[in-house]
Amino acid sequence: MDATLKKRLERLALEIRIGVLEQMKARGFGHVGGSLSIADALAVLYGSQMRFDPKNPDWAERDKLVCSKGHAGPAVYSALANAGFFPYEMLKTLNQPGTSLPSHCDRNKTPGVDMTTGSLGQGTSLACGMALGEKLRGRDARVFLIVGDGEANEGQVWEACMFASAKKLGNLVLLLDVNGKQLDGCTKDILDTLDLAAKLSSFGFDTVSIDGNDIESVYNALERTRNGGDKPYAVVLNTVKGKGIAAVEQAKSNHSMAVSTEQWNEWLLSLTAQLD
Amino acid sequence: MMDLIYDGSMDSRLFKDILGKTIKELSEQDSDFIYLDADLMSCIGTCGWATEHPERGINCGISESNMIGVACGLAATGFKPVVHTFGPFASRRVFDQVFLSAGYAKNDITIIGTDPGVTAAFNGGTHMPFEDVALYRTIPTATIIDITDVPMLISVLKQCKDLPGVKYIRVGRKNAAKMFADGTETPIGKAITLREGKDVAIFASGIMVHEAMQAANKLAESGIEAAVVNFFTIKPLDTAAVKQYAKQCGNIVVAENHSKIGGLYSAVCETLARENTAKIDVVAVNDEYGEVGPQDYLQKRFGLTAEHIVETATALLK
Numbered sequence: 001m002d003a004t005l006k007k008r009l010e011r012l013a014l015e016i017r018i019g020v021l022e023q024m025k026a027r028g029f030g031h032v033g034g035s036l037s038i039a040d041a042l043a044v045l046y047g048s049q050m051r052f053d054p055k056n057p058d059w060a061e062r063d064k065l066v067c068s069k070g071h072a073g074p075a076v077y078s079a080l081a082n083a084g085f086f087p088y089e090m091l092k093t094l095n096q097p098g099t100s101l102p103s104h105c106d107r108n109k110t111p112g113v114d115m116t117t118g119s120l121g122q123g124t125s126l127a128c129g130m131a132l133g134e135k136l137r138g139r140d141a142r143v144f145l146i147v148g149d150g151e152a153n154e155g156q157v158w159e160a161c162m163f164a165s166a167k168k169l170g171n172l173v174l175l176l177d178v179n180g181k182q183l184d185g186c187t188k189d190i191l192d193t194l195d196l197a198a199k200l201s202s203f204g205f206d207t208v209s210i211d212g213n214d215i216e217s218v219y220n221a222l223e224r225t226r227n228g229g230d231k232p233y234a235v236v237l238n239t240v241k242g243k244g245i246a247a248v249e250q251a252k253s254n255h256s257m258a259v260s261t262e263q264w265n266e267w268l269l270s271l272t273a274q275l276d
Numbered sequence: 277m278m279d280l281i282y283d284g285s286m287d288s289r290l291f292k293d294i295l296g297k298t299i300k301e302l303s304e305q306d307s308d309f310i311y312l313d314a315d316l317m318s319c320i321g322t323c324g325w326a327t328e329h330p331e332r333g334i335n336c337g338i339s340e341s342n343m344i345g346v347a348c349g350l351a352a353t354g355f356k357p358v359v360h361t362f363g364p365f366a367s368r369r370v371f372d373q374v375f376l377s378a379g380y381a382k383n384d385i386t387i388i389g390t391d392p393g394v395t396a397a398f399n400g401g402t403h404m405p406f407e408d409v410a411l412y413r414t415i416p417t418a419t420i421i422d423i424t425d426v427p428m429l430i431s432v433l434k435q436c437k438d439l440p441g442v443k444y445i446r447v448g449r450k451n452a453a454k455m456f457a458d459g460t461e462t463p464i465g466k467a468i469t470l471r472e473g474k475d476v477a478i479f480a481s482g483i484m485v486h487e488a489m490q491a492a493n494k495l496a497e498s499g500i501e502a503a504v505v506n507f508f509t510i511k512p513l514d515t516a517a518v519k520q521y522a523k524q525c526g527n528i529v530v531a532e533n534h535s536k537i538g539g540l541y542s543a544v545c546e547t548l549a550r551e552n553t554a555k556i557d558v559v560a561v562n563d564e565y566g567e568v569g570p571q572d573y574l575q576k577r578f579g580l581t582a583e584h585i586v587e588t589a590t591a592l593l594k
Contacts, residue, residue: 123345125343133352156342156373
């Protein structure tokens with residue numbers, strides 16, 4: 001991987017994290033853990049992989065992103081603001097009355113959000129339909145699907161995985177965010193999903209398992225999905241929930257957090273210091 | 277007035293054959309039209325065609341929730357999907373998927389639920405939706421259709437293809453009484469007066485329209501002039517027609533192959549609650565589950581016959 005590109009994407013990941021905290025600081029609370037865990041993947045996606053035009057968010061030929069773990073909306077919004085889909089200042093309206101930035105992704109409210117999600121599992125089928133649609137339209141667009149490891153409890157995820165494989169959706173890239181935690185605690189204690197990479201392989205996905213918070217690993221894993229083919233791709237992102245803010249990483253319960261403005265400011269400062 | 281050809285006789289054509297034929301024709305006419313099924317293609321005669329055209333007829337296997345999501349994803353890429361499965365799976369099994377992935381997300385799809393209510397017959401209680409209309413009515417701006425005959429099914433399928441929003445069509449797979457001449461168009465949202473009357477108005481949908489027509493004949497023998505109005509569009513309800521007949525007749529019997537809770541009867545009562553213009557009663561299924569048996573047995577068992585309509589109307593007029 002080119003060193004300049006790597007540096008640029010690492011900086012973008014940092015900026016995405018800063019945008020996440022800015023949103024939550026303005027509202028006082030938010031789904032911080034699962035937003036921070038996918039910041040690096042979103043940086044690689046919007047910074048090097050996806051074809052899009054922020055001035056024309058509905059451009060038919062664009063690559064699409066479905067964040068099926070819809071509660072990570074703030075991470076997506078931060079990536080979109082950094083990509084120029086809407087003014088950065090808008091991030092401060094997260095969950096305010098009448099906002100365009102609701103907790104969970106909504107394609108009818110936010111420029112650049114390609115699909116509405118929030119009821120876990122549903123985004124997986126939606127992404128399959130979109131990938132099939134792109135194929136039937138003869139377009140070479142890729143559809144990126146972000147799924148959480150907690151979300152993998154949902155049966156619909158596996159129905160969709162069977163479908164993706166059976167219908168040969170080689171333009172579908174499933175990014176599974178294995179941050180090891182869900183709302184009530186550790187995934188292995190609540191409903192152990194065992195080896196998710198092995199599961200996805202057995203469902204017919206071309207699967208790799210990588211450090212999902214390492215830009216170069218994510219970049220290399222996604223570059224190879226440009227090849228298309230008959231198999232859908234899965235990239236198992238082994239991540240840390242709350243990645244980038246030590247106190248959030250270490251918090252026992254970090255799915256959604258409400259902390260003081262001073263606390264958000266302190267965390268923001270620790271990130272902005274790394275920008276220089 | 278529609279071209280009504282009703283004489284009580286049955287159409288020899290089966291709904292399932294018409295469904296298969298119309299889906300194929302719509303697919304040939306509109307390259308954006310796409311059909312999805314959950315391993316029930318053989319039940320509506322689409323299997324052969326879909327196997328030859330797997331890009332136009334998608335068999336999703338026995339995974340209804342996924343099928344709804346896939347259809348919505350296809351809608352997001354510009355297609356006009358129609359999905360089919362049996363009524364219970366097309367409603368309660370996929371309710372959250374239809375509500376959010378289709379309705380809330382504004383992915384426009386048409387859902388066909390076959391074998392509504394007692395038409396599920398030998399598939400029995402597990403397959404007998406008396407609550408599908410109630411569920412769909414709670415989805416904002418959904419369109420709900422209860423099919424009466426073959427020309428209506430063809431007309432409604434054509435209209436739903438291009439209508440925005442969530443569209444739910446409940447229809448049997450067997451045959452039904454002949455009602456309208458072939459080629460009749462039945463505009464969605466507009467109730468159809470089949471028979472005029474001044475004493476009581478029978479509001480019916482689906483298979484109960486035939487029963488309502490039979491009941492009106494019998495009521496006429498007793499000197500009671502019953503109007504029969506086909507409310508095949510349960511949502512959006514033709515509230516003007518409801519209010520007009522409430523005023524005109526002062527007595528209304530609602531007849532539906534559905535639970536008394538949440539269906540056409542509820543919609544009519546909600547419409548007239550502030551009007552205070554008519555007495556209303558209902559011929560529909562009580563608050564109970566379905567069971568197995570031939571359709572004629574089940575119609576008697578659950579009180580869905582012309583005789584029940586006659587009794588209810590007569591009691592209302594006393």
